[in-house]
Amino acid sequence: MLLSYSPSLSIDYDLAIVADVPNNESMAAIALAIAAGGALKSAKTTVLMTGAEAVAAMKKADAIAKVCKTAR
Secondary structure, three states: OEEEEEEOOOOOOOEEEEEOOOOHHHHHHHHHHHHOOOOOOOOOOOOOOOHHHHHHHHHHHHHHHHHOOOOO
């Protein structure tokens, strides 16, 4: 479901599309279909997460940080 299609208020982009789709694959399909037209020079897609998804990611990051050694 397309929620918004409007000229971007940002200097970085000419256009912003806000869409509520059922999954990441659906949004990727929309982005690929738009890009297939060949008029895009660059594009950016940002996936939003729910609070529960963010908490789960933080817990996974904590578990990884306990076993991962970073370069210093």
